Amino acid sequence: xxxxxxxxxxxxxxxQKRAMVEKVTEAVMETANAPRENVVVFxxxxxxxxxxxxxxxxxxx
Amino acid sequence: xxxxxxxxxxxxxxxQKRAMVEKVTEAVMETANAPRENVVVFxxxxxxxxxxxxxxxxxxx
Amino acid sequence: xxxxxxxxxxxxxxxQKRAMVEKVTEAVMETANAPRENVVVFxxxxxxxxxxxxxxxxxxx
Amino acid sequence: xxxxxxxxxxxxxxxQKRAMVEKVTEAVMETANAPRENVVVFxxxxxxxxxxxxxxxxxxx
Amino acid sequence: xxxxxxxxxxxxxxxQKRAMVEKVTEAVMETANAPRENVVVFxxxxxxxxxxxxxxxxxxx
Amino acid sequence: xxxxxxxxxxxxxxxQKRAMVEKVTEAVMETANAPRENVVVFxxxxxxxxxxxxxxxxxxx
Numbered sequence: 001x002x003x004x005x006x007x008x009x010x011x012x013x014x015x016q017k018r019a020m021v022e023k024v025t026e027a028v029m030e031t032a033n034a035p036r037e038n039v040v041v042f043x044x045x046x047x048x049x050x051x052x053x054x055x056x057x058x059x060x061x
Numbered sequence: 062x063x064x065x066x067x068x069x070x071x072x073x074x075x076x077q078k079r080a081m082v083e084k085v086t087e088a089v090m091e092t093a094n095a096p097r098e099n100v101v102v103f104x105x106x107x108x109x110x111x112x113x114x115x116x117x118x119x120x121x122x
Numbered sequence: 123x124x125x126x127x128x129x130x131x132x133x134x135x136x137x138q139k140r141a142m143v144e145k146v147t148e149a150v151m152e153t154a155n156a157p158r159e160n161v162v163v164f165x166x167x168x169x170x171x172x173x174x175x176x177x178x179x180x181x182x183x
Numbered sequence: 184x185x186x187x188x189x190x191x192x193x194x195x196x197x198x199q200k201r202a203m204v205e206k207v208t209e210a211v212m213e214t215a216n217a218p219r220e221n222v223v224v225f226x227x228x229x230x231x232x233x234x235x236x237x238x239x240x241x242x243x244x
Numbered sequence: 245x246x247x248x249x250x251x252x253x254x255x256x257x258x259x260q261k262r263a264m265v266e267k268v269t270e271a272v273m274e275t276a277n278a279p280r281e282n283v284v285v286f287x288x289x290x291x292x293x294x295x296x297x298x299x300x301x302x303x304x305x
Numbered sequence: 306x307x308x309x310x311x312x313x314x315x316x317x318x319x320x321q322k323r324a325m326v327e328k329v330t331e332a333v334m335e336t337a338n339a340p341r342e343n344v345v346v347f348x349x350x351x352x353x354x355x356x357x358x359x360x361x362x363x364x365x366x
Contacts, residue, residue, distance in 0.1 A: 001313055001356070003247070004329075007103075008307035008337060014232060016336055018243060023332035024309075025238030031325035032317055036237045042190070043233035049075060050104035051306070054097045055086030060079060062130055062173070064308070065146075068225070069124035073154055081153035085126075088145035092138055093130060110197060111226035112123070115219045116208030121201055125186070129347075136293060140304060147299030158298045164251070165294035171319060172348035176341045177330030182323055184252055184295070187268075191246035195276055203275035207248075210267035214260055215252060234245070258354060262365060269360030280359045286312075287355035 002028055003040045009058070010045040017043060063089055064101045070119070071106040078104060124150055125162045131180070132167040139165060185211055186223045192241070193228040200226060246272055247284045253302070254289040261287060307333055308345045314363070315350040322348060 004024055012020070021041040028039050049059035065085055073081070082102045089100050110120035126146055134142070143163040150161050171181035187207055195203070204224040211222050232242035248268055256264070265285040272283050293303035309329055317325070326346040333344050354364035 003312040005310045005312075006307050006333065006337075007310075008339075012337055014242075016338070017232060018240060020333065020336035021235040021240055022238045023336050024329055025235065027328035027332040028311065028325065031321055031328050032311075032313060033321070034313075039237060041235040041238075042229060044229075045233070046103060049078060050106070052082040052086065052102040054100060055083045055102075057079060057082055059075075064129040066127045066129075067124050067150065067154075068127075069154060069156075077153055077155070081150065084149035084153050085146055088149040089128065089142065092142035092145050093128075093134055094138070095130075107225060110200060111228070113204040113208065113224040115222060116205045116224075118201060118204055120197075136303075139293060140301060143296040143301055144299045147296065161298060163296040163299075164290060166290075167294070168347060171322060172350070174326040174330065174346040176344060177327045177346075179323060179326055181319075186251040188249045188251075189246050189272065189276075190249075191276060191278075199275055199277070203272065206271035206275050207268055210271040211250065211264065214264035214267050215250075215256060216260070217252075258364075261354060262362060265357040265362055266360045269357065283359060285357040285360075286351060288351075289355070 001038050001040075002032055002034055003042070004028060005042045005044060007044045007046065009051060010047055012045075062099050062101075063093055063095055064103070065089060066103045066105060068105045068107065070112065071108055073106075123160050123162075124154055124156055125164070126150060127164045127166060129166045129168065131173065132169055134167075184221050184223075185215055185217055186225070187211060188225045188227060190227040190229065192234065193230055195228075245282050245284075246276055246278060247286070248272060249286045249288060251288045251290065253295065254291055256289075306343050306345075307337055307339060308347070309333060310347045310349060312349040312351065314356065315352055317350075 025039045051058050086100045112119050147161045208222045269283045330344045356363050
């Protein structure tokens, strides 16, 4: 605890994901006063045809 | 805002998904009084072996 | 199935919510070819201090 | 209702998943007083590079 | 890991919830081969006006 | 995009939450290469009787 879920379009590199979970974990530790080992991060990727803004999928733009 | 997630079995065509996000977006705009560009729709698909009703997965029926 | 979750700021009236689940259900039925009784809608409301865009909560703007 | 989501690392066998949804469904039926046919279980699998504890992904350990 | 979320209508007693997380945890331990201390259960309750089947909220039936 | 959800026990102050969404947003911007205005953060709080580790709710410990 806390449990953080980052939902984003697919396409980030492994290096970006590795850095992201590190930095997000530190941000949560510092501000929510949580021990490092308790912070959990999940990444959820979505393809462009499963994400729509204003009724239009990214794959249709 | 609003953020709408539609979770369903995989297998719909691209044409069905395109129509679904359009119609769902309009339904939310009209009833929740939200501007079109603020409505976000996520599609989440699940395979038949990851979905169970009454303790039995669809892949086992 | 499908299962639809609508996440939005609190504040809509009961009449708006009732109309929203009706219209969203019809939108999904028509486009995903799902029988009416199988469509499930969940509403999730969030307060302004639990929602941030660009690093700023709505309650801080 | 209830709707149960089990989020776990990928790698379980079909036999494990089949048993898991059966046993979880029974656990919920017995304790939440829900009829069998109303209990729904979703499985969500995540890869090792999308799950981090303490700022480190399982794929980086 | 695994992380289990049980989403249900509000109204269960504390005793029911306590039993439910115990039984669900055991069901997951046995079938997913997970150590007890790794199994996490979240309960999410919803009111009757935020849950609809077939386009009709439970509060409207 | 990205959409970040932070799920944690209730009890943090408004000041902690405000700082958390700021820091998490910056962590995501820097590492996922996302413009500030596209980063969305949701906070979800849970009470101690709705969160269990190892089959025991925090309210029962």
